Amino acid sequence: MFRWILFIVFVALIEIYTFQAVKTLTKIRWVQYTYLVVSLLIIIYIAYQFTQFDRSVGQTKQTMLTLGLLLITFLPKIIITVVMFGEDVIRVFDGFMKEFLGNSNESFLPDRRKFVSQAALGLAAIPFLSLLYGMTKGKYNFKVIKQTIFFPDLPDNFDGMTITQISDIHSGSFDDHEEINHAIDMINAQKSDIILFTGDIVNTHATEMHPWIDAFKRIETPAMGKYSVLGNHDYGEYVTWPSEKDKKDNFDAIKDLHRQIDFKLLLNENIKLERDGQQITLVGVENWGEGFKQAGDLSKASVGVKPEDFKILMSHDPSHWEYEVKSNVNNYQLTLSGHTHGLQFGIEIPGIIKWSPVQYRYKQWAGLYENLGRYIYVNRGFGFHAYPGRVGIWPEITVIELKKGERVG
Structure with a gap:
């Protein structure tokens, strides 16, 4: 049970940060909602397939596809999370510095910067495209x-x-x-x-x-x-x-x-x-x-x-x-x-x-x-x-x- 809790917390964390990157790049609601729905469906599919693993059969093409989907989905999102979390560290530090300097009229946390989200998604595209190529060619x-x-x-x-x-x-x-x-x-x-x-x-x-x-x-x-x-x-x-x-x-x-x-x-x-x-x-x-x-x-x-x-x-x-x-x-x-x-x-x-x-x-x-x-x-x-x-x-x-x-x- 504890492992499942850790897994859920981990998935929730990277999904929150990835969604933050998407929100920074686009304000179009249907794009944001589409991302959420697709992500949820992929998570459900992967979780379901892992629960269906039959040790008497072993690895099948279906389990391999599931692992491939897991990697191609979550490895790019982990990279996005690392970049966005790094930005949050800087934002929090910046907020404390403003408080220390007495700039209390400004918001404690500055807004996210669009170029950081763009950089995160750009970096994430490298493993995404590489893994996709690896699976197809x-x-x-x-x-x-x-x-x-x-x-x-x-x-x-x-x-x-x-x-x-x-x-x-x-x-x-x-x-x-x-x-x-x-x-x-x-x-x-x-x-x-x-x-x-x-x-x-x-x-x-x-x-x-x-x-x-x-x-x-x-x-x-x-x-x-x-x-x-x-x-x-x-x-x-x-x-x-x-x-x-x-x-x-x-x-x-x-x-x-x-x-x-x-x-x-x-x-x-x-x-x-x-x-x-x-x-x-x-x-x-x-x-x-x-x-x-x-x-x-x-x-x-x-x-x-x-x-x-x-x-x-x-x-x-x-x-x-x-x-x-x-x-x-x-x-x-x-x-x-x-x-x-x-x-x-x-x-x-x-x-x-x-x-x-x-x-x-x-x-x-x-x-x-x-x-x-x-x-x-x-x-x-x-x-x-x-x-x-x-x-x-x-x-x-x-x-x-x-x-x-x-x-x-």
């Missing part, structure tokens, strides 16, 4: 990001090997076959030597992938094959199941999805990749994440692997690298992860700025990181989850080229 704004990594111990015959990595498909969130097929064409256009998928094929249920099997089956199988691992969402941990058998059946069906799209699913195991008589090792662990499912067993996955072998490790959650991999005596030269999505929100201008709130949770959250010659690449994700869009952190298809030698510069 940004979620399918696929980018191919290319990265070259140098390794002195890379076997000579693997010099120039290319890897296409995708991660976090989250097929249950998709709603546009044309856009997904376009992204599959982008993957095929890279003509890489191997394709690796680092987990989260669905949000929860295996059936989410059924409408998209034909599309992902179109990913061409390169000379070295297509391999995958599981992510935290693939275990069905975020819904209430009728029975343990239902949960297990769903998990088995999710594992079989990888076969249906012609990917070899690695479950705490490794395989040898051969090229002209030389080998490297591909290691695939189940999900291991700090604060998440920890089914991954690095020791089991590395049976028969020696420290001097060149290894590519597929591990969905980058926190695994931070806690278990980067200093491991078995020397995992390259780890490929996903999971973070870059929070689907941030600012990235190459060479200038790279920021997302998710960086306060994960040390490695997007792109390439290095520690003592060992690397991790964190893919920003192919799909989307929760918020039905992307702002500034675009869906990613990664192409990594392995080169023999020392990094220059």
Whole structure:
């Protein structure tokens, strides 16, 4: 009950301040009343949808739309509230100064200034338009990001090997076959030597992938094959199941999805990749994440692997690298992860700025990181989850080229 009281007070506060901005800008009553009615209807709709959430079903397109509407409505209003509250602080201070100086013939609080309301609404338009773009266009704004990594111990015959990595498909969130097929064409256009998928094929249920099997089956199988691992969402941990058998059946069906799209699913195991008589090792662990499912067993996955072998490790959650991999005596030269999505929100201008709130949770959250010659690449994700869009952190298809030698510069 106390949380609901806090929520109501919070909503009332931002609505009062936003309405003050509207009133300052226009005196037309029907505009003011229209704003109030629309705001009230949106609040009622969001509150109703949250009360209808069914934990036995989990996230649906309806819940994602509701979250998107919540963000696109209230984030701009919070910005307006901050600006208008700041103006109130100045107005109150100004009123006290007038009283102190004896200007009692003037009103204690000066009138609101129109330009402040205009500035507040202008600032609020930035997240509003960004979130709107993210929900309509940004979620399918696929980018191919290319990265070259140098390794002195890379076997000579693997010099120039290319890897296409995708991660976090989250097929249950998709709603546009044309856009997904376009992204599959982008993957095929890279003509890489191997394709690796680092987990989260669905949000929860295996059936989410059924409408998209034909599309992902179109990913061409390169000379070295297509391999995958599981992510935290693939275990069905975020819904209430009728029975343990239902949960297990769903998990088995999710594992079989990888076969249906012609990917070899690695479950705490490794395989040898051969090229002209030389080998490297591909290691695939189940999900291991700090604060998440920890089914991954690095020791089991590395049976028969020696420290001097060149290894590519597929591990969905980058926190695994931070806690278990980067200093491991078995020397995992390259780890490929996903999971973070870059929070689907941030600012990235190459060479200038790279920021997302998710960086306060994960040390490695997007792109390439290095520690003592060992690397991790964190893919920003192919799909989307929760918020039905992307702002500034675009869906990613990664192409990594392995080169023999020392990094220059």
